[in-house]
Amino acid sequence: MDEEKLRLKRDVGLMGAVSLIGGTMIGSGIFMSPQTVLSTVGSPGAGLVVWACCGLLVILVSLCYAELGTVIRESGGEYVYILRTSGPVVAFMLIFSSVLFVRPAGVAGTALGFAQYVVAPFYSDCPPPEVLVKCVAAVAILLLAAVNCINVRLSMSVQVFFMVVKVLSLAVIIMGGVVMLVGGRTEGFEDSFENTHVGIGPIGLAFYQGLWSYEGWNSLNYITEELKRPEVNLPRAILIAISLVTGLYLLVNVSYLTVMTPAELTSSSAVAVTWGNKVFGRWGWVMSLAAALSAFGSLNGTFFSGGRVCFVAAREGHMPDILSMVHVHRLTPSPALIFTAAVSLLVLIPGDFQSIVNFFSFTAWFFYAVTLSGLIYLKIRKPHLPRPYKVPVLLPVLVLVAAVFLVLAPIIDDPQMEFLYVALFVFSGAVFYVPFIHYELRPGVLTKLTVFLQVFLEVAPGDKHL
Template identity: 35%
Template sequence: MSKQKGSENLALVSGSGKTNASTETNVNLKKQVHLHHAIALIMGVVIGSGIFVSPVGILKHTRSVGFSFILWVICGLYNLLGAICYAELGTSIPESGGEYTYVKRAFGDLPAFIVLWINFLLVCPVGIAALGTMFALYIIKPIYPDCAPPDTPIKFIGSLLICLLIMVNCINVKWATKVQVVITISKLLALGTIICIGLYYIGKGETDSFKNSFEDSDYSAGAIALSFYSGFWAYSGWSYLNFLVDEIVNPNRNLPLAIGISMTLVIVFYLVANIAYLAVLSPAEMLLSPAVAVTFADSTMGVVRWIMPILIAISVCGTMNGTALGFSRLFYVGAKNGQFPSVISMINYKTFTPIPSLLVIMILSLLFQTSSDIFYLIEMEGFGFATVLVMVFAAQVYLRYKEPNLPRPIKLPIALPIFLCLVSIVIVILTFVQKPNESFLALGLVAAGVVLYLIGVKWKSKPKFFVERMEILHVRFTLLSTLTRNQFRHVKENGIL
């Protein structure tokens, strides 16, 4: 990009390639995510708080150790198949935006906007805010060993972490992916510690939890469905890599490889970690524990048991980082397509990162961080994500008929996305049955998004004064974002804008 006379290079440019200085440019997201980065991103997001904090949902409903292991594997295979379906879509439509892009191509603007809105309001900021709270809780837990930590430091530390991770993602994608690699290594060390200790106890003959392992199993459809829902949550996050396909080096090769390698490793780690837990703790002790990994550490690690809460916090941090990295690209693409304010589609030409999109995520996450009932919102998130999956798998099936000649480097049997779509529909129905209040509130928020779409996107004949005012605000923001510090001071002192 050339320099403008008398000023520095533009700091932000539109993702569409146009600036308000009437200068044409082609600034796009750079391909700088390699295979090992992609594997670290998926594992860093999927292996979050679930396996460390509350891996008891499946055990609670199956009522037996043996059947719970079977459900862990089945849930993992379901999510692996879902990830493979996303790999077909990602290599057939190699554009950032993930599920939003696929639904838009299949069904058009309104369904795509619903996907965008659900992720914008329910999935992304609520998840980041809750994980920030969880990070703070486990970081300061050793300071309050015998009581619950106070709310103020938890909210402060959680908010500080959110700002720090957003800053890293704003500065450099490579920094964000390198942070993800470091965090993934840390959480694998935590899991490795748990597994090694568990295997040591098994070697000592501590196998009481595995005797009569299928006794009292609950094989009812309701128990299996609820167990499946718990496993579905524990494995979630595998879809985030599709949000940044534009930045993956050789996506046709690296996207499916990253998904296959990472999800297989996650299934193995989850299964072996559960075996390790049960080598030390009885099923009853696991069910009574609010954080299994901490209880496990208290029982086995003696004076260094304080290490486990810190490792859990690092694990949660990785999930937050991957979420911010992936969803910022989704909102950027939505704005680029005219379904969000155009300022969100702007990219910093030096760092090649969608800074406005990241800042919106930060603001929404900080707002949710102030909530005293954040976990109520997290339950709504499950409804939102399952709804998105229904639409994505339906889009995959429909695209086979709508665009039969679309190049598909990976082409799966059509029965697979049909099956996954039906399973996801069952999960949505189950959510309404099990969590009606959260589900209907989430449904109301989706309906509100439809109204906003009709007003903001479809209503073309808006009042002239409203359109002009929005254009002025956009121009001001864009111009201010391009100024150097001295130029900004000059504009402010002379009241130019």
């Protein structure tokens, strides 16, 4: 086949890149994490510092990724970078963890955020029943699984509509806070740093919750091959998008603290609903609806990308063949989407929002640390590689130290068996790699199951450029 036919078109410009990063980042996190960040660090001032530091950390790690994206000009993000610097075993560990936990955990966590806001108006005086929240979250996952399996354009139309809702929701919250702040409502900022919890564990967990809201900062590295002038637009888009999102998040948190006392904020199960009730009175349910719609849009995007990661892993031979197939009529990777939905539902059953976010962040930052180690390796061992954009070697070293801190902080300060289980799960990928990938062991029953599912689901092997 002609090589030119295999090359993706570079159609994404600077504005499209900024929109992709910002739209992926803004989701349910800013409506779910503020109360947890505040309760973890103990004071409004420390909470705002955490949000600002999360934004700064994300900018710094993104600039490191910008250099990686201009040195290794392939789409695929961490998977490709780790494959090129650390080898196939570690890359398989990433895919293994991503497909079986990280991506489904992202779907489950976002679905819980959506469900929390759907049921919040009906339980204004008490927390909603956990079973009800999980049932609503499960329905949302199944609904979006169906939407994404039916039609890609329908899924993208959903994404565009809810992106507008997200921005309008944040704008309303910010403007409401500005009006009250100008009116002299400053009680929430008195003694801003009193009762701050200083410790390795609280700081690490607060960062986990804050960084959840910034997830998506690396989305542009997954489509590097489609970005116009990546050596220029990649770092520019990162700085513009993440700086804007950081500013929005800080203003939203200031608005929360202007309208609510720290005690009201930490005790709220749905902070935007509490904010709406205090600002709009009986019309406060509008904010619940806006937050739910925003979370639903974020869930759709998370589900869409999660299904594609599973599809790509199978296409590369790192997952069963059935997951690399597409529907013969709708041209959607329905087996991968169905599999992602099924694993997400399993993660949803025992988990709660905070635990899912903590374990998600723990695993994600472990692989971010591995990726940054690869950048340092390239700088030291291969300094002559073309680098249209580069950062000082001190920058990835500092961010690597921060990533290692984030991985180790919860374990050192307050060891929990759950983190050990997650770590064992991540490293178990290397055990599965040897028989199933290196020696290509394929049980006969898996082949029969693949044929059965291929006929039942009406799917066939997919093209590389689905």
